[in-house]
């Protein structure tokens with residue numbers, strides 16, 4: 253079910269400001285791709301173009317082509333809502349719905365898309381929470397508000413919510429930046445398991461994490477403030493972390509940067 | 511990276527002159543009270559010396575004296591920062607008292623003069639056949655009229671107001687949104703008599719119809735609309751964008767995101783705003799004078815014939831010289847105040863019940 257993503261000649265703008273310049277890349281199905289790079293180089297911006305969340309921001313627009321299994325994401329008659337059902341997203345900051353219980357949070361995507369059957373929802377909620385490694389902690393209080401969980405639990409709740417709608421691709425923007433090392437490891441294990449089914453793209457500032465979880469790593473860089481971010485290099489993770497072909501990549505990975 | 515994980519602090523040098531955390535002796539608890547008594551005493555003495563002692567004046571004069579005494583004492587014992595804190599505290603409480611005083615005064619007067627006449631009989635009978643100089647009668651007809659007119663106003667203003675607010679927050683960009691915001695601001699400032707006159711000229715004169723409850727409701731809705739729009743707009747703006755994005759990223763369409771995520775998150779505040787807008791118009795007299803007509807009888811049908819309303823009854827009875835009419839005016843005023851109070855309590859209840867909870 254997982255899908256291949258092809259990006260060619262992609263430019264991303266906020267109004268007249270070009271945040272990302274001319275990205276070309278291929279993201280393989282059933283793999284984990286990590287985006288690394290200094291702050292402000294456009295990783296989040298680029299990631300959000302992969303499920304058309306970028307255009308939610310007023311004035312934001314995209315040039316270039318993104319295809320998912322050959323279908324143009326930005327085609328004339330493509331509904332962004334359908335795109336987002338196929339390509340799910342986990343955000344940097346945990347954002348559970350405050351009016352909903354833990355159960356309702358996980359079920360939200362399905363319910364709002366018309367799935368009403370209780371038995372079906374029950375099953376999906378349980379598998380999703382197990383998939384996000386949260387089930388054991390919350391199984392006795394599914395009716396409690398989701399906002400009452402700890403930050404790390406909330407983030408795992410958001411992951412459960414995202415996988416509950418069974419997307420084909422899962423985008424994760426620094427999903428572990430608010431988490432302790434144990435939850436981080438739990439999520440990394442989860443990513444490894446999810447990769448059997450999904451195509452996963454993860455943004456991270458943690459080199460070890462990128463090295464641990466990803467099959468392919470892409471390094472973005474920025475020439476200076478006000479300049480657009482660029483894709484510098486993309487290669488299989490072992491190669492990237494041992495013998496990168498670009499000097500900038502090596503400097504960044506080894507911490508000799510700026 | 512050096513080998514130490516945690517940098518050890520350099521040994522701190524002994525402070526030479528001033529310690530980092532100078533000890534302060536707080537003002538003893540009894541001191542402010544003693545100073546308050548002293549301030550009252552001083553002001554009484556002062557007024558006696560001036561030969562014009564009266565109690566309210568003494569209270570007024572003692573406040574600045576008290577502030578000065580507390581400030582001085584605190585500056586001596588606790589330092590200037592605490593002294594400023596204490597003086598500002600006195601100022602803030604004084605302002606609070608000043609703000610609440612007229613309200614309390616109105617409330618107490620209304621209760622004193624109205625409570626004894628506010629009987630079940632009064633609430634369940636009309637004025638039909640009872641002249642201004644007669645005893646008895648009630649305001650049932652006015653309660654019905656007020657409920658129906660305000661209900662009609664809410665039926666018109668709340669849906670339109672909610673939709674306008676949703677448009678402004680979720681969709682509105684550019685010139686149209688700015689124009690809508692501008693006109694909502696203008697509407698906020700429309701004097702209530704103008705709303706009444708507008709309905710009078712546009713509908714009653716324009717279509718040649720007669721005063722009815724519904725026209726009163728229409729006039730009230732003009733006053734209600736900007737309040738609903740403004741309060742709802744503020745509440746929707748408070749909903750974090752993260753939530754909208756989270757919902758959109760699940761493949762939920764925008765309209766459904768607004769209806770199922772944004773509105774429920776803000777519902778407590780929206781309900782409070784709607785209730786406040788009802789409270790705002792329920793006591794309006796001016797828009798009703800020309801639009802609902804007036805009657806002493808019960809009329810359940812807001813779409814046929816003149817209707818009474820509570821503010822109009824107050825207005826009418828208060829200008830009669832008979833003591834019975836005066837009593838009725840006060841009791842009606844008290845009824846209106848109680849209605850607003852109940853509405854506010856209900857709104858608070860709903861807001862608390864619906865508010866996002868963490869536990």
Ligand SMILES: Nc1ncnc2c1ncn2[C@@H]1O[C@H](COP(=O)(O)OP(=O)(O)OP(=O)(O)O)[C@@H](O)[C@H]1O
Pocket residue numbers: 266269271289290291292293294295296297298309478
């Ligand atoms: N909503 C926005 N409007 C305008 N400019 C934006 C917006 N969001 C981001 N930018 C700009 O786009 C550029 C890329 O930002 P982006 O958030 O993609 O960086 P990032 O690589 O994700 O950084 P970080 O690692 O800190 O999350 C930055 O220069 C940023 O200032």
Ligand SMILES: [Mg+2]
Pocket residue numbers: 295296297344425
């Ligand atoms: Mg980012």
